[in-house]
Amino acid sequence: MNRWVDAARPRTLPLAVGSILLGNFLAYAQGKFDLSIALLATLTTLLLQILSNFANDLGDFSNGVDNADRKVALRAVQTGKISQEEMKAAVIITAAFAFLSGLALLYLGLKDAPLEVWGTFLGLGVASIAAAIAYTVGKRPYGYMGLGDLSVFLFFGLIGTAGTYYLQTFSLNLALFLPASGCGFLSVAVLNLNNLRDIENDIKTGKNSIPVRIGKTFGFYYQKFLYLAAITCFYAYPFAAGIKVTGVQQLLIVGIYPIIQLFRELHSGMSAAQIDPYLKKTALRTLFLILVFGAIQILTSQ
Template identity: 40%
Template sequence: MASSKQQRTDPTTIAPKSRTGSAKKNSGRPGVRPPKAPKVAKATARDWIGGARIQTLPLAFAPVALGTAAAFVLRLDEDGVGWHWLRALLCLIVAVSLQIGVNFANDYSDGVRGTDNNRVGPRRLTGSGAARGRTVITVAFVWFGIAAIAGIIIVVRSGHWWMLAVGAVAILAAYFYTGGKRPYGYLGLGEVFVFIFFGLVATAGTTYVLADTVTVESWLAAVAVGLFAVATLMVNNIRDIEQDAIAGKRTLAVMIGNLPSRIFYVVAMLVPFGILGAFTLLYVNAYLVFFVLLSALPACVIVLTAKTAPELILALRLTGLTALLYGLGLASAIAF
C-alpha cells in the first residue's frame, strides 16, 4: 500500500536528462555516491598500520616491563620464582594485542556512530570510508583472539584458572570502550578504565603471573604507568574536544572543559616522577630515570599552550615516548 505522505526528493540526486529526454540510469545499488562526491582511496598497508595507532603501544610495553622487573628481583628467593621468560613474553603479547584490538574496535565504533565525521587528527579507516566497517571490526576481534590465546596459555602454565575471568573482563572492557549501546568512553569513564587495565592489571598482573605474588614495587609502578595511560587518552581527547562535543561523545575532557583537561594532563604526567622519588630510595640507579623529564616537560608545555591539532599530536607522541622510556628505564633500574 502506498504511503499517504508525499516523499520529498533531493534535487541534487536526480540524474540529468539525456538529449532524448530520458533520465540516465542509476545502478539501483544502495550507497551509490552522488556524482560530485569525491572518491575515497582504499586503505593501504600504511593506513592499516596507522589504524593500529603505533604511538599508543608504549602503554603495552611499559607495564609489562615494570611488572617483569618487579618479579625478576625475586628470582633468587628460595622458591625460585620470579623469572619465566615465556610467561613474560606471553604477557607482552596479551598487552600489545589488547592495545591494537581496542584501537581497531574504537575506529569501527566511532566510525559507524559518525563520531569521526569531523575529526581533525589522522583519518580513520571506518569513518573515512577507506575500509568497510565489517573488515575493521573483524581485524579488532582477530587481535582480541590473539590476546585470548596467549592469556589461556599463561593460565594453563601458571595454574591460576581464575585469571580467565580477568582476561575476559579485559577484552570486554576493550570492546565496550566505544562499542555497544552505552559505551563507557562516551560517559567520561575512559580514563578510569585505562588506569585500571593498562596500569594496575597489566603491571601487577604480570608480576603475579611470574612470581605468584605482587610486591610494593609492582603496585607503585602500576600507578605510575597507569597515569601515563590516562595522560595519553586525555591529550587525545583534548585534541578532539570540540568534535566529540558535537557528536555527543562525552569524554572526561568534554565534561570538565578545555583548561581543566590540560591541567589534568600535566598532573597525570608529573605524578609518576614523584613516585620515582620513592624508587630512588630503594634502587641506586633509579635517579637516572629523571632524565625522562626531557620528553615529559616539553609535552606538558605543548599541551598547556597548544592551539592546533598538529601540536597536540606531537604531544601525544611525546607522551608515548615518555611512558616507554620511563617504563624501560625504571625496569632496568629495578632489575639490574
C-alpha cells in the same frame, strides 16, 4: 596491508607494553623471571591494544564521532579504506587471538596455581577483551561517559603491572602498585591528549570525555596533574619498598626529565594539530622512563 597497519595505530603499541615491561623488570629484580611468560604477556597485550584500536575505529564511526568534521588523525573506516563489515570481522578475529594468547599465558604461568587464582586471571582476561571493545562500541559505550580514564589506569597500569609480576613471582607487594600507578597515570595522559585533540568534535557529537566535561583549560591542568602524579609514584617507590637510595637510584632523573619537558611545553592554547604529536611523544617517553626505571631496579638488586 598498509591500511591495516595504519588502523592498528603502531604509535600506540609501545605504550601498551609499558606495564608488561614494568612488571617483568620488577620481577627480574627479585630474581624471578621466565622469558616465555614475558613474551606471551607482551603478545597478549599487543593484541588487546590492536583490538581496542580496531573497535575504536568501528565504534566512533558507527556512533557518528568520526565524521567530516574530524580533520586530524583520520580513521580507516571514516575514510573508507576499510569497510564496516571488514572491521567487524577484524574485531572478532583479533579478540579470538587475544583470548587464545591469554589462555596460553595463563597455562604457562599458572600451571600449579589453585582454581581461585585461575578464575581471577581468567575473569581479568575476559574483562580486558570486553573493555577493549565496549570503550566505543555499542549503544552505551563507557568511553562516551568519561570512564575511559579509569579503565586505562586499571588495565594499562595496575592490572598489567601487578598481573605480570604475579605470573612471574606468584607474589604481590603493596610497593609495586606505586610504579604501576605511575605507568597508569602516563597511559591516561596519552588518552587525555587524544581527548583534548578531539574536544571540539566530541562536544558536537556528544562524546563526554573528561576534557568535554571540565573544559579545555582544565583538561590541560588535568594533563599536568597526570604527569606530576606519575613522577611522584616512580620517585616514591624505593622509599615504599625499603630500598636504599643510592647514586644509581638518582639516575631516575634521566627518565623523568623528558616527562618534565612535556609538562612545560603543553598549554591550553594549542590546536588539535599541535596536540597530536604529543600523543606519540608521551607514549615513547613513558616507555623510556620505564626502561630507565627497570634498569635501575635490576642494577640495585645485584
